[in-house]
Every structure is written in C-alpha cells, then in structure tokens.
Amino acid sequence: MQTIKNIYKAIYYKLFRLDDRLLLIIAGSVAGICSGLAAVVLRLSLEFMIEWLHPFRHYWWALVLPALGALLSSLYLEKVSREGAGHGVPEVIYAVSRYGGLLRLRSSYSRLLSSFLTIASGGSAGPEAPVVMSGSAIGSNIAKFLVLNDRQRITLVGCGTAGAIAAIFNAPIAGLVFSIEVILGEWKFVNIIPIAIAAVAGAQVCQAIIPGQVIFNHQPFNMMAVDLLPSLGLAVLTALISVCFTKSLRKIGGLAKKSFLPFWGQAIVGGCIVGAIGIYMPLVLGEGYRFIQTMISGSFSMGIFLTFVVIFAKIFATAMTLGWGGSGGIFAPCLLIGSLTGVLFHKVLFVLFPTVGCASEGAYALLGMAGLISGVMQAPLTGIFLIVEITGGYETILPLILVSSIASTMSHYIEPASFYLKDLIERGQFMRPGTDARILSDLSLNELIETDYIQVSENMVFRDFINIIKLSKQNFFPVIEDKTQIYKGVIQLSTIRRYALEPGMYDMVFLNQIMDAEVVTASLGDDLQDVLDLMDLNNMDNIPVIENDRFIGMIAKTKVLDLYRRELIMQTNIQ
Amino acid sequence: MELSKFELSKYLGVEQNTIDRWIRQGKLPVSRRGATYSFCATDLKRWAAKKNISLNFEKQSPLEKKIGPLISLTKAIQNGGVYFNIQGDDVKDALNCSIETIQSIPQEFKPDLLVRLMEREQALSTGIGNGIAIPHPRTQPAYLNEPLVAICFLENPVDYHALDNQSVFILFFILCPDLKLHLHLLSSLSFCLRDKSFIQFLKSRPDPEVLIEKIEVLQTSNTL
CATH class of the missing domain: 3.40.930.10 (Mannitol-specific EII; Chain A)
Structure with missing residues (x-):
C-alpha cells in the first residue's frame, strides 16, 4: 500500500507540480468548457428574452423597458453584488497585471446577470465583455481551488477568456488571439498551448449544445485586386468612426458623472433615452447580432442616409447604455457599427462608381467590422482572425490585413490608448509585464527596507555621538525622543561633516540642534512609485521610513536598483 | 540537497519577503509540502544557469574578507x-x-x-x-x-x-x-x-x- 502511495506521489509531483504544462492544459480546458457554458447560457437566455419581449416593442411604453432593465442591472451590481458598473475588461486586465489574475467568485456570474438584464430589455451593449469577465473569473477560481501560483493563475484566466470568446463567435483562434492580445498582453510559449486548447473546448461546447446555430454563418466571399483601393478608403473611415465611438463613450459617461442624479436615476434616464431611440430605430436595441447577419448576407435594406444616421444613433445609444448605468460590453456594438460603416461605404461607392466590379455588400460589412474592432480595441489581430474565422476562408485576408492595420494605426495616432486601456492608464494602473510600473508595483517597501540602524537620543552630546560615528558604518542616524522613542529627525553624516571636524564644538551642541527634522519620510504602506517620486523631487538617495511615529528603517536607491534588476531578470525570462 | 527559505534568501541576496512573493508569483522552482516550502539545490542550479542568475553558494560571503585580529x-x-x-x-x-x-x-x-x-x-x-x-x-x-x-x-x-x-x-x-x-x-x-x-x-x-x-x-x- 505504501509503495503504491509513493508511486502515486512521485507521478503526481513529476507530472503536475514540477512541470506544470500538463496541469495547465487540463485545468485550462476545464476553464474553457465552463466559460463556454457561461457564454452559451447567456446567449440562449438573451435570445429567449428578446423573443419574448418582441411583441411588446410596438407599444409606446416600450421605451421604459431599457430603463427598467438598466435600473435592475445597476441596482443588482451596486446593492447585491457590490461591483462597479462598466464592462469589466479593464478590471480583468488590471487583476491580471496587479494581482496575478485574482478575481472574485461572484464575478463569474454577477456580470452575466446584470448584462442579461441590460441587453434583454433592449439596452445597446454586447454580451462579450460580461462573458469574458465571467470566463476569466472561472479560470481564476479554478486556479484558486488548485492552489496554483500567480503565473499559472494568469494562464487560466486567459483560458477562461479565450473559451468565452470562442464560444460566442464559434471562433477558437479569435478567442486565443483576443485573450493574448487584449487580456494578457504578452505572447508566451507556456500560455499559448493551454489557451488554444481552452478556446477549442469553448467553441466545441457551443457547437455541442446549439449545433448549427452559430451567430455568423460561414459565407464565401470573392475579393479581388480591385477591392484593395476601396478598402484603403474604408480603413480611414472605420478609423474615424472608431475614434468617434471611443470619444463619445467617454464623453457621455463623463456627463453621467457630472449630473447629480443617483446611480438609479442615471439608469432610468439613460434607459428611457435608449428606448425612445429604439422605437424609431429598433436596430440600435440589444446586441444586434440579427442585423449583422442580414448585413453579411447582403439583404440589408436601408438607404444611404438612414444608414448614416443609424451609425451615430447606435454610437449614442451604446454610450448612453454603458455610461449611464447599464452593464455590458462594446464588442457587439463595435461589430454592428463596423458592419453598418462597411455597408454605408459600399453603398456610397456603388453610387459614385456604378461600373466598378467590387465585392458584395456583405464582404464590406465584414471589412468594416474588422476595422472597427482594430480601431476601438487597437487589437488588429483579433479583428483579422475573427473575420477570417467567420468567413471560413482566406480569400479576404489581404484587404482584412490592410483595413485592420491602417485602422488600428490611425486610431492609435489620434487616440494613443485603446478603449480598454484608457481608464487604466488614467488611473496609473496599466502594468503590462516588463514595464517599469509593473516592476515597481511588485516590489514592496518591506523588501527594500534596511532596519539595522543605531538610533540616538536627541539629548545626546555631540562628543558622544562622534564616538558612535567612529565605531559604526552607517551614514544616517535616526534621532529619537528619550522616553517615548518617537522619531524626531535624522542626522546625515555628509551634512554635519563640518562640525564633526571641529573638536571645539563637541561639547557645545546636542543632537537635536544639528539633526534635520524636516527630512521627507515615507511610511510602510506607500507605493514604491510614490516613494521614488518623492526622493526624486527632494533629490534624496535615502529616505527614512516612519510608521506610527517610530523609525522603522531606511530605503536606499542603491538597494532599489539592485532589487529592480533582479526583478527584471525574473520577469523577462520566465521559461 | 534541500534548502530552506532562509538559505535561499542568502544565496540569492534578497530578503525573505521577496522569496515569499516570488513563490507566490511562480517565479521559483519550488516544491510544496503542506504549508512549508523546500527548494532542491540541483533544480535551483539548473534554473539559475538557464536564467543567468548568480547563486552565491559559497559558505563565506564576500563581504567578510579575512581580516586578522587587530594587533594592539x-x-x-x-x-x-x-x-x-x-x-x-x-x-x-x-x-x-x-x-x-x-x-x-x-x-x-x-x-x-x-x-x-x-x-x-x-x-x-x-x-x-x-x-x-x-x-x-x-x-x-x-x-x-x-x-x-x-x-x-x-x-x-x-x-x-x-x-x-x-x-x-x-x-x-x-x-x-x-x-x-x-x-x-x-x-x-x-x-x-x-x-x-x-x-x-x-x-x-x-x-x-x-x-x-x-x-x-x-x-x-x-x-x-
């Protein structure tokens, strides 16, 4: 019995703990399956609800439906699950870069529920970001259950994300690319295989439950050399639209913060406005996959002017939904706006040059989608692979690459941060691996502090202090009060050198007369980034650390450099 | 040869909290038994060689140079x-x-x-x-x-x-x-x-x- 146990232990350690690849693949596929399930559940329930609410859309009071949904959704997020509104992708990115992918278990269902309420009632938002949030929370909690370390947990978060996106679009490679390009931000060999397997698992779950009901059916398109020039024009147009989309999302979200309504009031106002638009243009309501399908298949019937108006109506409705209390993502709105842009471009092109034999309207809708995803998320690869997988072939690859790369470059030029990262950058929370901010956030003051200091009393005579200097190696001497041990100031050898070489002064002064009481100090809870800024500002090489009026130790820049370098080595060459 | 966390912190020249964090982040080759961690010296050496990290395995740290007792x-x-x-x-x-x-x-x-x-x-x-x-x-x-x-x-x-x-x-x-x-x-x-x-x-x-x-x-x- 003992031997069997030993053999089991040995195999367990060899296979799973020492080399974690197998472990990550197995756990990753579980994460992919779970997040795929979450995606399918959200999609099916959305379809059911939208179907059920459809007959009521014609009534005038339908405009309160989105308001009701947004209200319930924001109440649920604020009061029950206590998570902030918004789409959740920045939170996942921040959790990955700051806390090793640590996410709460309730995140795995709270966003699903809130976005279900928002979208089913007609709010203009996408179900992808909530599904990403829930998939990554599932991956994170699987890692927590298996007691994995941060690196492995991040991989599983990526697996959950990839599974979710793959399941929604039935596009495993798009899931893999989205997860690595947007969420993790680094292409690492150890990550790619588990994430790829998770993506395939997610897509298979979707196919197994609802076979043949993928959102976008495979459609063959014929794109020829003649389409290259128009696609350049489309790229520029999608870049402009995506910048407009990003800006209005933020502007209108900012308006909500300025209005003095409580959060539920904002949700009601925003929902009513969206509902009012929706009565005249039902196209803006919900996630809009149905309309994308009609555009891809080429049976979209709106005229040029109406299409143009609908683009901006959709942008406005999405901004109102997401900025004013609703919950959901921007992925589906991006796709809808992108396909509208493509269709509009094609229609205008057809009017201007009726004889040019370029590809169908559906093909341009796809190009527009790729352009908008690349522009808004600044993730060109995600755009390219999503469309490649939707079309099921590589006929469109050249115009796709053109549109994606130009759109992302242009929008990057106008708006350097993508929509997902902008908030993080503004809050100083953007910490991709290998960046300065990431390394500094990893190092805590506890690891850098040197506590081995002789402390001297403020009532000590200078002569006694000279004798202490002779025997010690330190350059800084914290001065404390006699009875209470409270920190009073610090004596720096370089500043008292003049007095130290003047024996006549030895019996004349006490330490509180020569100490520097105005030295800037740090405390243990401070961020290293702030402490370093403080040191730069005051031109210091060493800073005392004070906690509860007690001297704890000193932090030296030399020590920071030493550990910074080690950290850089550790972060850049992981396997 | 098994190493303790304290020994490892000396060999790598960092504080013990740094070792703790590196374990948590999965940056060190470590085997865990319950709540304690142990490090295998050969695994560590291989890992350090791969990453070009110098391990200070000598008994004597370079700071304590041999100074004879001061003569009066x-x-x-x-x-x-x-x-x-x-x-x-x-x-x-x-x-x-x-x-x-x-x-x-x-x-x-x-x-x-x-x-x-x-x-x-x-x-x-x-x-x-x-x-x-x-x-x-x-x-x-x-x-x-x-x-x-x-x-x-x-x-x-x-x-x-x-x-x-x-x-x-x-x-x-x-x-x-x-x-x-x-x-x-x-x-x-x-x-x-x-x-x-x-x-x-x-x-x-x-x-x-x-x-x-x-x-x-x-x-x-x-x-x-």
Missing part, C-alpha cells in the same frame, strides 16, 4: 623594541643606524627597507612636530612576518624637515605587512602623541617597561 600598539612595540642612543647626523644616517639596530628586521631586507623609507621621506617628511617622527614605507613590506613598531631615541636631535622645524629626538618606526593594520597602528599612535604630557614623558627617555605601561594606560582611554 603595545604588542607591536614589544615586537619592535625600544632602542636608545642611536647615532646619526642627518635623516639618512639616523634611519640607517636605527634599522641596523632594530633586531626584529631580518638582515637581508634592511637595505631595501632603507631605500623605501628614504623614498617616503623625500616625498613628504614624516616629522609630525614636537620633535617626533614616524618613519614608515609607503608600500607595505610584505616580507615581515608580523607588524612591529620600533621606538628609537636619537643621541643628538636631527633636523628632520619637520612641519614645525623642531629637531627630532625620537623615531617611531611602523613596519607592517598589512595596510589595514598599518592604518590601525598609525591611528593608535597618533592618539597617544596628541597628549602633551606624554610627549614630555617621552623627552625624559623612560625605561622601556615604563614606556609600554604608559602607552597601555593611554590606549584604554581610546574608544576606537
């Missing part, structure tokens, strides 16, 4: 000895006679030592004033086995180009194979020579035993 001034004087009535009319003569007299210097090194001492005198006189000079070579004579301080009272005071132009009546030779010890002896000696009464005492040409005893007493007041 009195012990060094006992090594060197005290000599009276040294002849000599000028610096070179006085030095030469002193070296010839000092017994603890091996005979074959005496000419070389004289050259070195003269070089030092030509660079800057070692006469520190009050009739005292501390001749010593600028580079350490490695051929000596142990540090020695020899005290030589001159028969006639010699013009030593001292800082205060006083004629020198006593020479303190500091001959030390190690620079660290040399500086230590020099600082101990300077401490004694700062005392005015001690200089008066020297001028009375005391007996060696009394002299050493006096220096011993003076040393105890030096906190260094």
Whole structure:
C-alpha cells in the first residue's frame, strides 16, 4: 500500500507540480468548457428574452423597458453584488497585471446577470465583455481551488477568456488571439498551448449544445485586386468612426458623472433615452447580432442616409447604455457599427462608381467590422482572425490585413490608448509585464527596507555621538525622543561633516540642534512609485521610513536598483 | 540537497519577503509540502544557469574578507623594541643606524627597507612636530612576518624637515605587512602623541617597561 502511495506521489509531483504544462492544459480546458457554458447560457437566455419581449416593442411604453432593465442591472451590481458598473475588461486586465489574475467568485456570474438584464430589455451593449469577465473569473477560481501560483493563475484566466470568446463567435483562434492580445498582453510559449486548447473546448461546447446555430454563418466571399483601393478608403473611415465611438463613450459617461442624479436615476434616464431611440430605430436595441447577419448576407435594406444616421444613433445609444448605468460590453456594438460603416461605404461607392466590379455588400460589412474592432480595441489581430474565422476562408485576408492595420494605426495616432486601456492608464494602473510600473508595483517597501540602524537620543552630546560615528558604518542616524522613542529627525553624516571636524564644538551642541527634522519620510504602506517620486523631487538617495511615529528603517536607491534588476531578470525570462 | 527559505534568501541576496512573493508569483522552482516550502539545490542550479542568475553558494560571503585580529600598539612595540642612543647626523644616517639596530628586521631586507623609507621621506617628511617622527614605507613590506613598531631615541636631535622645524629626538618606526593594520597602528599612535604630557614623558627617555605601561594606560582611554 505504501509503495503504491509513493508511486502515486512521485507521478503526481513529476507530472503536475514540477512541470506544470500538463496541469495547465487540463485545468485550462476545464476553464474553457465552463466559460463556454457561461457564454452559451447567456446567449440562449438573451435570445429567449428578446423573443419574448418582441411583441411588446410596438407599444409606446416600450421605451421604459431599457430603463427598467438598466435600473435592475445597476441596482443588482451596486446593492447585491457590490461591483462597479462598466464592462469589466479593464478590471480583468488590471487583476491580471496587479494581482496575478485574482478575481472574485461572484464575478463569474454577477456580470452575466446584470448584462442579461441590460441587453434583454433592449439596452445597446454586447454580451462579450460580461462573458469574458465571467470566463476569466472561472479560470481564476479554478486556479484558486488548485492552489496554483500567480503565473499559472494568469494562464487560466486567459483560458477562461479565450473559451468565452470562442464560444460566442464559434471562433477558437479569435478567442486565443483576443485573450493574448487584449487580456494578457504578452505572447508566451507556456500560455499559448493551454489557451488554444481552452478556446477549442469553448467553441466545441457551443457547437455541442446549439449545433448549427452559430451567430455568423460561414459565407464565401470573392475579393479581388480591385477591392484593395476601396478598402484603403474604408480603413480611414472605420478609423474615424472608431475614434468617434471611443470619444463619445467617454464623453457621455463623463456627463453621467457630472449630473447629480443617483446611480438609479442615471439608469432610468439613460434607459428611457435608449428606448425612445429604439422605437424609431429598433436596430440600435440589444446586441444586434440579427442585423449583422442580414448585413453579411447582403439583404440589408436601408438607404444611404438612414444608414448614416443609424451609425451615430447606435454610437449614442451604446454610450448612453454603458455610461449611464447599464452593464455590458462594446464588442457587439463595435461589430454592428463596423458592419453598418462597411455597408454605408459600399453603398456610397456603388453610387459614385456604378461600373466598378467590387465585392458584395456583405464582404464590406465584414471589412468594416474588422476595422472597427482594430480601431476601438487597437487589437488588429483579433479583428483579422475573427473575420477570417467567420468567413471560413482566406480569400479576404489581404484587404482584412490592410483595413485592420491602417485602422488600428490611425486610431492609435489620434487616440494613443485603446478603449480598454484608457481608464487604466488614467488611473496609473496599466502594468503590462516588463514595464517599469509593473516592476515597481511588485516590489514592496518591506523588501527594500534596511532596519539595522543605531538610533540616538536627541539629548545626546555631540562628543558622544562622534564616538558612535567612529565605531559604526552607517551614514544616517535616526534621532529619537528619550522616553517615548518617537522619531524626531535624522542626522546625515555628509551634512554635519563640518562640525564633526571641529573638536571645539563637541561639547557645545546636542543632537537635536544639528539633526534635520524636516527630512521627507515615507511610511510602510506607500507605493514604491510614490516613494521614488518623492526622493526624486527632494533629490534624496535615502529616505527614512516612519510608521506610527517610530523609525522603522531606511530605503536606499542603491538597494532599489539592485532589487529592480533582479526583478527584471525574473520577469523577462520566465521559461 | 534541500534548502530552506532562509538559505535561499542568502544565496540569492534578497530578503525573505521577496522569496515569499516570488513563490507566490511562480517565479521559483519550488516544491510544496503542506504549508512549508523546500527548494532542491540541483533544480535551483539548473534554473539559475538557464536564467543567468548568480547563486552565491559559497559558505563565506564576500563581504567578510579575512581580516586578522587587530594587533594592539603595545604588542607591536614589544615586537619592535625600544632602542636608545642611536647615532646619526642627518635623516639618512639616523634611519640607517636605527634599522641596523632594530633586531626584529631580518638582515637581508634592511637595505631595501632603507631605500623605501628614504623614498617616503623625500616625498613628504614624516616629522609630525614636537620633535617626533614616524618613519614608515609607503608600500607595505610584505616580507615581515608580523607588524612591529620600533621606538628609537636619537643621541643628538636631527633636523628632520619637520612641519614645525623642531629637531627630532625620537623615531617611531611602523613596519607592517598589512595596510589595514598599518592604518590601525598609525591611528593608535597618533592618539597617544596628541597628549602633551606624554610627549614630555617621552623627552625624559623612560625605561622601556615604563614606556609600554604608559602607552597601555593611554590606549584604554581610546574608544576606537
């Protein structure tokens, strides 16, 4: 019995703990399956609800439906699950870069529920970001259950994300690319295989439950050399639209913060406005996959002017939904706006040059989608692979690459941060691996502090202090009060050198007369980034650390450099 | 070989909290049994070689360089000895006679030592004033086995180009194979020579035993 146990232990350690690849693949596929399930559940329930609410859309009071949904959704997020509104992708990115992918278990269902309420009632938002949030929370909690370390947990978060996106679009490679390009931000060999397997698992779950009901059916398109020039024009147009989309999302979200309504009031106002638009243009309501399908298949019937108006109506409705209390993502709105842009471009092109034999309207809708995803998320690869997988072939690859790369470059030029990262950058929370901010956030003051200091009393005579200097190696001497041990100031050898070489002064002064009481100090809870800024500002090489009026130790820049370098080595060459 | 977290923190040269964090973030090859961690030395070496990290596996840390125990001034004087009535009319003569007299210097090194001492005198006189000079070579004579301080009272005071132009009546030779010890002896000696009464005492040409005893007493007041 003992031997069997030993053999089991040995195999367990060899296979799973020492080399974690197998472990990550197995756990990753579980994460992919779970997040795929979450995606399918959200999609099916959305379809059911939208179907059920459809007959009521014609009534005038339908405009309160989105308001009701947004209200319930924001109440649920604020009061029950206590998570902030918004789409959740920045939170996942921040959790990955700051806390090793640590996410709460309730995140795995709270966003699903809130976005279900928002979208089913007609709010203009996408179900992808909530599904990403829930998939990554599932991956994170699987890692927590298996007691994995941060690196492995991040991989599983990526697996959950990839599974979710793959399941929604039935596009495993798009899931893999989205997860690595947007969420993790680094292409690492150890990550790619588990994430790829998770993506395939997610897509298979979707196919197994609802076979043949993928959102976008495979459609063959014929794109020829003649389409290259128009696609350049489309790229520029999608870049402009995506910048407009990003800006209005933020502007209108900012308006909500300025209005003095409580959060539920904002949700009601925003929902009513969206509902009012929706009565005249039902196209803006919900996630809009149905309309994308009609555009891809080429049976979209709106005229040029109406299409143009609908683009901006959709942008406005999405901004109102997401900025004013609703919950959901921007992925589906991006796709809808992108396909509208493509269709509009094609229609205008057809009017201007009726004889040019370029590809169908559906093909341009796809190009527009790729352009908008690349522009808004600044993730060109995600755009390219999503469309490649939707079309099921590589006929469109050249115009796709053109549109994606130009759109992302242009929008990057106008708006350097993508929509997902902008908030993080503004809050100083953007910490991709290998960046300065990431390394500094990893190092805590506890690891850098040197506590081995002789402390001297403020009532000590200078002569006694000279004798202490002779025997010690330190350059800084914290001065404390006699009875209470409270920190009073610090004596720096370089500043008292003049007095130290003047024996006549030895019996004349006490330490509180020569100490520097105005030295800037740090405390243990401070961020290293702030402490370093403080040191730069005051031109210091060493800073005392004070906690509860007690001297704890000193932090030296030399020590920071030493550990910074080690950290850089550790972060850049992981396997 | 299994290593503990404490040992590893010493080998990597970081704090233990840093090791904790690296384990949490999955940056170290570690095996976990319950709540304790252990590190396998061979795994670590392979890992460190792959990442180009230097592991400080030697027993002795480089900071603790081998410094012998500091020798006291009195012990060094006992090594060197005290000599009276040294002849000599000028610096070179006085030095030469002193070296010839000092017994603890091996005979074959005496000419070389004289050259070195003269070089030092030509660079800057070692006469520190009050009739005292501390001749010593600028580079350490490695051929000596142990540090020695020899005290030589001159028969006639010699013009030593001292800082205060006083004629020198006593020479303190500091001959030390190690620079660290040399500086230590020099600082101990300077401490004694700062005392005015001690200089008066020297001028009375005391007996060696009394002299050493006096220096011993003076040393105890030096906190260094």
